Amino acid sequence: MTEFSSRSAGSGRHFLQVPGPTNVPDRVLAAMSMPTIDHRGPKFAELALDLIPRVRGLFNASGPVAMYPGSASGAWEAGIVNTLSPGDRVLMFDSGMFATLWRGVAERFGLEIELVECDWRKGVEPDRVESALRADRPQRLKSVMVVHNETSTGITNSIAGMRAAMDAAGHPALLMVDAVSSAGSMEYLQDDWGVDVTIAGSQKGLMLPPGLSLNVISEKAFAAGAGAASHRSYWSWADALPSNDTGYFPYTPPTNLLYGLKEALAMMEEEGLANVYARHSRLAEATRRAVEVWGVENFCVIPEKSSDSVTTVLVPEGIDADDVRAVILDRFDMSLGTGLGPLTGKVFRIGHLGHFNELMLAGTLSGVEMGLEISGISGCSGGVTAALEYLAGQAH
Numbered sequence: 001m002t003e004f005s006s007r008s009a010g011s012g013r014h015f016l017q018v019p020g021p022t023n024v025p026d027r028v029l030a031a032m033s034m035p036t037i038d039h040r041g042p043k044f045a046e047l048a049l050d051l052i053p054r055v056r057g058l059f060n061a062s063g064p065v066a067m068y069p070g071s072a073s074g075a076w077e078a079g080i081v082n083t084l085s086p087g088d089r090v091l092m093f094d095s096g097m098f099a100t101l102w103r104g105v106a107e108r109f110g111l112e113i114e115l116v117e118c119d120w121r122k123g124v125e126p127d128r129v130e131s132a133l134r135a136d137r138p139q140r141l142k143s144v145m146v147v148h149n150e151t152s153t154g155i156t157n158s159i160a161g162m163r164a165a166m167d168a169a170g171h172p173a174l175l176m177v178d179a180v181s182s183a184g185s186m187e188y189l190q191d192d193w194g195v196d197v198t199i200a201g202s203q204k205g206l207m208l209p210p211g212l213s214l215n216v217i218s219e220k221a222f223a224a225g226a227g228a229a230s231h232r233s234y235w236s237w238a239d240a241l242p243s244n245d246t247g248y249f250p251y252t253p254p255t256n257l258l259y260g261l262k263e264a265l266a267m268m269e270e271e272g273l274a275n276v277y278a279r280h281s282r283l284a285e286a287t288r289r290a291v292e293v294w295g296v297e298n299f300c301v302i303p304e305k306s307s308d309s310v311t312t313v314l315v316p317e318g319i320d321a322d323d324v325r326a327v328i329l330d331r332f333d334m335s336l337g338t339g340l341g342p343l344t345g346k347v348f349r350i351g352h353l354g355h356f357n358e359l360m361l362a363g364t365l366s367g368v369e370m371g372l373e374i375s376g377i378s379g380c381s382g383g384v385t386a387a388l389e390y391l392a393g394q395a396h
């Protein structure tokens, strides 16, 4: 892929429209510029003790929360090493690139993976889950591990559907969910869905810079940890949770990211979570309306599974999607997501999550439309107009 240095860089704002890291609000940046404090002192405990229940609220969870200085990949590892032992069987899904990467982590920790093949354009089908679980006699599978919003394909899998399949099969496995690119962008019901471990990271819908990740844990998952034989130190819930409960960390926490998290949660609470999710859904629908007009395809072929946080766009044969991205970066100073793994060169991804609104989307879609035009994709005008007409008609 050719990388150009942007012609207009430095003038106006860069458009960061990759599906994470996302645009960080000025309010969050300002909050993060506060002086770092003693993480063993009383002011820190006040900060941490205020945050934990609010994080629970975001996930509609009642169980413990472990927060880590680290990327979301670390929180994947944390979920595994705190609940499972080498040789344990787990059910995973070939549903996209993040599912593939998570599987790689599971393999390195010696888990035996039963893989459900999926069509990447359709995502996980819950009836396949039910039949896999019914076939598992005598219930050797210890965990079902699914990506909620697959950021590589732009597909949201139904976690309620996963839970229903597990209940229908009467299977006691843990349910682990990667919510890295859904947290803060879509409604998430940890307790109602019976999720045992949720994995999340700071740099997507939570509107923070990278560097903070977390597990939201059920009592059942925490209890499973006592008998789990995987080695763990940095990620150990048993070490982290007793200190978190008193407002402290077993090691130096990312204090300034926690200031940022406090501000980001305040912004979401002020807007109202229902409004935050409705905004994501509206902006996603507008994006899809543009895609339909453009002579390219939405990679997701099941409309009700189209993601509210990212749209993956399939370009016509013979066009390199990375060339389209490079032109858009060069001419209009906008970064779009690249195609990952087998989708390299075939798709680009438009992130529409986090700190984002109608006019930012209008700019984003305009940049894409001009980039498609320059790339010689025919018949691509009119997408922005279709999106704007839809947005103008939406009351909110």
Ligand SMILES: *Cc1c(COP(=O)(O)O)cnc(C)c1O
Pocket (backbone or CB within 6 Å): 020, 071, 072, 073, 074, 098, 147, 149, 150, 151, 178, 179, 180, 181, 201, 210
């Ligand atoms: C971004 C992402 C990850 C990985 O996050 P890192 O912070 O880069 O480790 C995992 N899963 C999903 C679904 C993601 O979107």
